[in-house]
Amino acid sequence: MFVIDILDHGKNNKLIHANKDVPIPGDGDVLIDIKASGVNRPDILQRYGLHPPPPGSPSHPGLEVSGIVMDLGKNVKKFKKGDHVIALLGGGGYAEYCISNQYLTLPMPDNLTFVEAAAIPETYFTVWNNVFRIGNLVKNETILIHGGSSGIGTTAIQIAKEFGAHVITTTSEKEKVEKCYELGADLVVNYNSHDFVEEIKSSEFNEVNLILDIVAGDYTSRNYELAAMYARIIQIAYIKGSNVNLDLSPLMRKSLIHTGSVLRPKNLSYKTAISIDIEKYILPKIRNNKIRPIIHSTFDLREADAAHSLMKSGRHFGKIILTQ
Ligand SMILES: NC(=O)c1ccc[n+]([C@@H]2O[C@H](COP(=O)([O-])OP(=O)(O)OC[C@H]3O[C@@H](n4cnc5c(N)ncnc54)[C@H](OP(=O)(O)O)[C@@H]3O)[C@@H](O)[C@H]2O)c1
Known part of the structure; x- marks a missing residue:
């Protein structure tokens, strides 16, 4: 699968186009066909080696996605193939596919586009x-x-x-x-x-x-x-x-x-407690149009570097999203 990866973490860092194997969902995981990925300031910090992925997460950046469930690991009760979802990731969202733990995966509100939905998890x-x-x-x-x-x-x-x-x-x-x-x-x-x-x-x-x-x-x-x-x-x-x-x-x-606090290195049970709250208190308000993700602009995944330049400039208002 196509991914955006980081070469030379530090002041000479670069985003590069790369290929990796499609990940295989483990126990409790779903495989997601990614439609859109949110860009977050921590992705830029990661390029400088300042915000590393937690152990077990992919090394390529990307903390949040929206997409379609393609496959299920063992013991996944919450989702079926074809479901539209959003997911909070430890990394790996700048790619064609990712795996996500079912407890950090949520049903995508059906009044949102994939672009809007990808802006939800990390923020x-x-x-x-x-x-x-x-x-x-x-x-x-x-x-x-x-x-x-x-x-x-x-x-x-x-x-x-x-x-x-x-x-x-x-x-x-x-x-x-x-x-x-x-x-x-x-x-x-x-x-x-x-x-x-x-x-x-x-x-x-x-x-x-x-x-x-x-x-x-x-x-x-x-x-x-x-x-x-x-x-x-x-x-x-x-x-x-x-x-x-x-x-x-x-x-x-x-x-x-x-x-x-820093969200990324927290363990599954800590993040799951937040996920339960988001599903209970926030998703209904999004479905009722009381709150909504604010999208500044979208870039093709292959243009992730340009998306990062915009974020570094500070000219944006709201979220920058990568699409494919
Ligand atoms: N701890 C965590 O778990 C966690 C998780 C996610 C994000 N974050 C942090 O939260 C911040 C926002 O993340 P984001 O992804 O939403 O980034 P973002 O959209 O790029 O927002 C960064 C904003 O910071 C403001 N800013 C920049 N330089 C400033 C300065 N010198 N003085 C005052 N304000 C300045 C600007 O907004 P204005 O033009 O409106 O001032 C800028 O747009 C980042 O610093 C990120 O690292 C932390």
Whole structure:
């Protein structure tokens, strides 16, 4: 089968066209004929050797797919051949076929195209896990989401709003600000033209109960400034760096919880718990058109390098998808 693989992990990395054997589904696995694959920022980190596949996962990139079940391993009860599905993968989504554990495979909502459906697993699992399972966001609380235009941000804005939170987000340019409002955000701050701390402090919200942060660096102390008593700060990336100089007094004074997570290396039972929640709480809302994946653009799988260049440029709003 055709795959996109990575040559020379590190600063001289390259995406290459390659061929590998079609994988054989093991006990509890399904073989998927991939129709579309989501591109995620961690795929770019993988090229630099910074986000390796967990043991047992294919070495070629790709964390999420939509497609059609082609074959079943032993003990697969949930699916039959021909079912349309989405799947969260440890790797291997940039390919014609992949195998996925049945518990991390979900029925594809039939109001979505394969392109839209491929945008769900990595971002929705990550957002659900961090905002609700770890962050315990509840109705009427205020959440601050940094990177509102990202795949993660466009998902988090919609889900948090749908579950009754007040949503504040930061983004980099005027056009993205308008699009974040269209997604339902209550306050959007352009961090290039405005100071997000001042803007939020002078707004009706004043402070926030939960922060989903992908930036870190100098944002960390600024997040602490905005945090309400007992606020939770959830770190899922550190675009501005993981080493920070920090005054810890607000952490103690306000009893803050600052934690974080990385989805990819977590074990099957951890991811299965999220998968059960996604099927129960999120897929019905997608089927009812309450929330939807936001697609910026699609590329042919063979043009994955161009898709990565677009992602690195930061010009996109929502998800970039590879098709075949
Ligand atoms: N921990 C996990 O399990 C996990 C899982 C998936 C993704 N992630 C992380 O979540 C982040 C989003 O992932 P994604 O796939 O949705 O990526 P993405 O669509 O490429 O989004 C990245 C966004 O970050 C914002 N950004 C870039 N540089 C910035 C800066 N200097 N200051 C502030 N914001 C900046 C930009 O949005 P604006 O223009 O709106 O600011 C950019 O579009 C990535 O950092 C990724 O590594 C973590």
